[in-house]
Amino acid sequence: MKIGVLTFWHGNANYGMMLQCWALQQVLKSMGHEPFVIRFSIDKKKGLPRRFLETLGLYGVLLRFINPYEYKQQKKKYLHDKLRMFESFRQKNLDLSPCTYKTLKAIKSNPPVADCYIVGSDQVWSQILSCEDNKAYFLEFGDISTKRISYAPSFGFANYPIDYLSELRNSLKNLDTISCREQAGVDICKSVGIDATKVLDPTLLLDKGAYIKLANKTKALTYNPYIFIYSLNISNSEDICFHDLNEYRHHANLGLVVTPGDGYVVGDKLFGDDAIYSYSTIEQWLTNILNASLVVTPSFHGVVLSIILQRPFVYAPLRGVHSGSNNRVTELLQDLGLESRILTGDRIYTSIANESIDWNYVEHRLNGQKHISLNFLSSSLKYN
Secondary structure, three states, X not given: OEEEEEOOOOOOOOHHHHHHHHHHHHHHHHOOOEEEEXXXXXXXXXXXXXXXXXHHOOHHHHHHHHOHXXXXXXXXXXXXXXXXXXXXXXXXXXXXXXXEEOOHHHHHHOOOOOOEEEEOOEOHHHOOOOOHHHHHHXXXXXXXXXXXXXXXXXXXXXXXXXXXXXXXXXXXOOOOEOEEOOHHHHHHHHHOOOOOEEOOOHHHHOOHHHHHHHHOOOOOOOOOOEEXXXXXXXXXXXXXXXXXXXXXXXXXXXXXXXXXXXXXXXOOOOOOOOOEEOOOOHHHHHHHHHOOOEEEEOOHHHHHHHHXXXXXXXXXXXXXXXXXXXXXXXXXXXXXXXXXXXXXXXEOHHHHHOOOOOHHHHHHHHHHHHHHHHHHHHHHOOOO
16 A cells, blocks of 8 residues: 655654654555655745845845854754754655645645555644644545545644634544544544544654664764763753762763754753763664663653663653643653653652663563554554
8 A cells, every 4th residue: 555644754853753754664664555755844934034035145144143143053953954964864764755745735736646644643733723734734635535544643732722623623534543642632632522542653663673773874982881861952951950960970980972952942062071972863863872871861752762772761851831742751651660760859860770670561561552553553554
């Protein structure tokens, strides 16, 4: 079956985004299908003056004088993106649609040819239906006979805006079978009278060996024991209680490797001069996790890959305005019996790191959910 997958695919900084996209393709191929990514990405709205200046190649020059800080941040991110080489990973590892679509109108007028469309995973349903183009994330395009499935999309919040619940109900009715990555998503669907199944993120459907194969394409940054920090959406080292972590690190005689992620804030070098900083490729990022004595991260997929690769980890929840995204991580850890890996006021690094993880128990719990998830996917893909 030819399957068009609509998900986030085009960023240059989000390791989890790239790996969930790749993982779903791998799973579908293992089932005997022919998946491809539908290259849908809505352009960010830019004012006429900026578009004009960019056309002339003058926007960066002007920004440098008008807003030096913003210019510096954008330049940093550009350099980080070059080092990560996500575009190279995309071209080598993903099957992509021949066309790129920027609007709902464009994808409706020339829809990708497929026997089935799948939307998900990632937070594709955080794109609110107040914007007409976001209806594409509910597969409102293509031939009416094409099967439409959602696999593990996330809303990214617990309550959908009340003014758009009716539109949400109508859009969900467009799908043949529906699943969500979190219970909150299942509950949102239920609130508008739609049944949904809770399933795993696609990255968790693949075995450890698939990621080791990718990791083996690169070398470790150091062969000395180290803690790996994947810092994402933090602007201060104390957002992950680094003083406490550093004390534990020196006591345990461990080095430090850091991949700063660019998310809501640009990923800076926050953890001292003796750390090895790496704006890693996908393969290098996996190697960083695979060889770590301990992984510390506020990232959902940072935690997920630590679990898959069976590395000891500490989850440092985000604080402040971005703390709402913690629920997806804590829910997964609760499902797998790993709540003790969460950094809290009375659970410091030393106490967490010194506790061993029963990986056999975790794998047993994970296999049960994997069975449900793969069964949902395979049964949804059967011809009527």
